[in-house]
Amino acid sequence: EIVMTQSPETLSLAPGERATLSCRASQSVSTDLAWYQQIPGQAPRLLMYGASTRASGVPARFSGSGSGTEFTLTISSLQSEDFAIYFCQQYSDWPLYTFGQGTKLEI
Amino acid sequence: QVQLAQSGAEVKKPGASVKVSCKASGYTFTSYGLFWVRQAPGQGLETLGWMSIYNGNTNFAQKFQGRLTMTRDTSTSTAYMELRSLRSADTAVYYCARPHSGDSGPFNIWGQGTRVTVSA
Numbered sequence: 001e002i003v004m005t006q007s008p009e010t011l012s013l014a015p016g017e018r019a020t021l022s023c024r025a026s027q028s029v030s031t032d033l034a035w036y037q038q039i040p041g042q043a044p045r046l047l048m049y050g051a052s053t054r055a056s057g058v059p060a061r062f063s064g065s066g067s068g069t070e071f072t073l074t075i076s077s078l079q080s081e082d083f084a085i086y087f088c089q090q091y092s093d094w095p096l097y098t099f100g101q102g103t104k105l106e107i
Numbered sequence: 108q109v110q111l112a113q114s115g116a117e118v119k120k121p122g123a124s125v126k127v128s129c130k131a132s133g134y135t136f137t138s139y140g141l142f143w144v145r146q147a148p149g150q151g152l153e154t155l156g157w158m159s160i161y162n163g164n165t166n167f168a169q170k171f172q173g174r175l176t177m178t179r180d181t182s183t184s185t186a187y188m189e190l191r192s193l194r195s196a197d198t199a200v201y202y203c204a205r206p207h208s209g210d211s212g213p214f215n216i217w218g219q220g221t222r223v224t225v226s227a
Contacts (some may be wrong), residue, residue, distance in 0.1 A: 010109055034213035034214075035197075035213075043217035043218065043219055043220055044152065044217060045217075046207075046213055046214060046215045048215040049207065049212070049215075054197060055215060056215075057111065061210075086211075087151065087152055089152075089207075089213065089214075091211065091212055091213055094157075094210075094211050095140075095142065095154070095157035095166045095210075095211070096152045096156075096168055097142070098151040098154065099151050099153070099154075100151065101150075101151040102151050
């Protein structure tokens with residue numbers, strides 16, 4: 001099983017600031033890496049796939065980078081609606097895709 | 108629009124079984140596989156397994172082998188996940204999720220989730 005590790009566990013920032021979230025895979029997943037946003041009480045929402053491709057409707061302030069084992073999700077200027085929990089997911093090891101434990105982005 | 112609509116919350120006793128449904132709409136049901144994912148309270152996301160809607164083939168995570176079944180009814184565009192021999196650790200929100208393309212890739216469509224509570 002590919003283990004995904006996210007850091008930090010919690011990130012405290014103010015609206016307008018830049019957020020940088022990290023995700024590390026225990027072995028290479030190439031660019032088979034997705035990011036999801038989850039608001040408590042809701043299902044996750046796909047933000048990014050292929051490590052750096054924004055999903056439909058995702059604002060341009062979200063960007064992703066990385067390959068192999070190290071990945072980053074950046075939110076350039078935080079809006080109030082961005083404060084949520086973010087998960088990374090590898091989809092290289094089909095079908096047993098694994099998720100990171102999440103980063104809580106709080107005001 | 109493309110949607111997955113899940114059945115309502117369930118409360119079960121330890122040792123019982125639960126069957127959750129996931130009804131698809133807005134796309135050709137047999138053109139995509141379906142995954143099931145769960146999230147324990149305050150925890151992360153865990154993939155239970157995958158089912159081919161086209162032919163019913165399944166592939167489960169090792170830890171669920173023997174007590175997990177996935178089925179589908181193509182006439183009603185509905186998929187089902189049944190988990191048996193429930194224990195308290197199975198308390199979670201269960202999601203069905205459709206991959207971005209075919210049978211693989213990230214999940215761009217999610218059901219709203221079904222809360223399953225296992226308690227004596």
